Amino acid sequence: MSDDATAGGPVEARLPAWAADYWANDLVKIGATLAAVYAVYLVIGALLGYDLSGQLNSLRRLTFLIVLYSIAALVVNLHWGYSGLFNIGVVGFMATGVYTTTMLSRPLQGQNPTGTLPGLGLPFPVAVVGGVLAAAAVGYVAALPSLRLRDDYFAIVTLAFAEIIRITVKASELQEFTVFGVTLGTGGGRGIRTYPNPVDEFFAGPGQPVVEAVSALGVDGSLVAGWAFVLVLVVLLAGVYLLITRLAESPFGRVLKAIRDDEQATLGLAKDTASFKIRAFIVGCAVLGLLGIVWQGSQGYVSPSLFIPQLTFFIWIAVIVGGAGSNTGSIVGTILFVGVVYLGPDYLRRLVEEYVSLSGSVPTFPGAVGALAGGDPQGVLLYTLDQTSTLRVVLTGVFLVWLLRTNPDGLFGDRREIASSIDLEDRVERRRARGDADGQEGGGSE
Structure with a gap:
């Protein structure tokens, strides 16, 4: 069953009947978009002279980011697209999950290596559960103001919570502390080493048959662990997708969509809207805590600088591209955002450096403007290539402005799910058609 309210759309209208039937399937939309982005990156890799290992590593990184951003986008869609909760403190709940899991799983004092921070020494699965529950608990505290605040003020509260969490873990007083002995x-601010990645450890041992088989084919054996971890994340994404889809189709989800559309009317139906919103927010925050554990924690090191608001804004842009209220749109929007806006500038820089002969360096913007005023456009190009992260932000803004002008509801915004489980418009059309038929029969009998 589709996660969207209607099966048709502007794309289906331009396709032949047999192709429209396939395109109506949400998995086909996701697969086609991903295949198109993969094809572009394979062509770029060929232009850059990548061998098989280089191509596989490029696709691995692309898939890794798409999957992780998709999970975050699905949670934002649950909060905003279904519940009407404007959560822009996503990174705060991710930080809660990964920091809690790290402190719970690190060895006890005296058992840890010299110079490293101790922890509670709990088994890793138990620590993961603790991190998820901690993120859910923080989400409950953050959701309480939603009982009295409108959307814009609630957004400020969630942003403040994220900054409070980031500043708290950065505080020198908490660099090392003692509680109950x-x-x-x-x-x-220095950060902390996290737990080992179980997938990496599994493939790190000597004599791994899969690694040896891949190495015999001329492919870097280290890619095995990377791709295996990506496949684990794909399974996690599928689980989150099914969870949110089933939640949205349940009576609980229909109430959430009714709250989003008209909270006062939902109150008039004797629904405790505050309770529904808080529970939806807690579920999303728990998933974000798990996302922080598998994303930032899997890198082996975590620091407060990883949880800046910019990451939240990137996730929101992915949702806006796809269209709020559509799980499929959230994933398709993420694929396009990561492939075009997030990673695109870096690959563009590599292509320019590969095929355009440039010399020198222009480290400042005034220097680039001065070179351009002197008739040398190379200065602007050199400066732009040195500022890939800045170019990403600029492209994000340009892309967002273009999207809001051309399609403000996003690619799938016109398919936002309705609160009712019954297609009322279809029922009205059928009743109207039946009435017209009855009228024609009555006229004929006269």
């Missing part, structure tokens, strides 16, 4: 620590 147990020493813990967040590492402060």
Whole structure:
């Protein structure tokens, strides 16, 4: 069953009947978009002279980011697209999950290597559950103001919570502290080493048959662990997608969509809207906590600088591209955002450096403008190539403005799910058609 309210759309209208039937399937939309982005990156890799290992590593990184951003986008869609909760503190709940899991899983004092921060020494699965529950608990505290605040003020509250969490784990007082005789620590501004990645450890041992088989084909054996971890994340994405889809189709989800459309009317139907919103927010925050654990924690090191508001804004842009209220749109929007806007500038820089002969360096914007005023456009190009991260932000803004002008509802915004489980418009049309038929029969009998 589709996660969207209607099966048709502007794309289906331009396709032949047999192709429209396939395109109506949401998995086909996701697969076709992903295949198109893959094809572009394979062509770019060929232009850059990548061998098989280079191509596989490029696609691995692309898929890794698409999957992780898609999970976050689905949670934002649950909060905003279904519940009407404007959550722009996504990174705060991710930080809660990964920091809690790290402190719970690190060895006890005296058992840890010299110079590293101790923890509670709990088994890793238990620590993961603790991190998810901690993120859910913080989400509950953050959701309480939603009982009295409108959307814009609630957004400010969630942003403030995220910054409070980031500043708290960055505080020097919490770099190492003792509670009830147990020493813990967040590492402060320096950060902290996290837990080992179980997938990497599994493939790290000597004599791994899969690694040896891949190496015999001339492919870098280290890619095996990377792709295996990506496949684990794909399974996690599928689970989150099914969870949110089933939740949206349940009576609980229909109430959430009714709250989003008209909270006062939903109150008039004797629904405790505050309770529904809080529960939806807690579920999303728990998933974000798990996302922080598998995303940032899997890198082996985590620091407060990873959880800046910019990451939240990137996730929101992916949702806006696809269209709020559509799970399929959230994933398709993420594929396009990561492939075009997030990673695109870096590959564009590599292509220019590969095929355009440039010399020198222009580290400042005034220097680039001065070179351009002197009739040398190479200065602007050199400066732009040195500022890939800045170019990403600029492209994000340009892309967002273009999208809001051409399609403000996003690619799938016109398919936002309705609160009712019954297609009322279809029922009205059928009743009207039946009435017209009855009228024609009555006229004929006269």
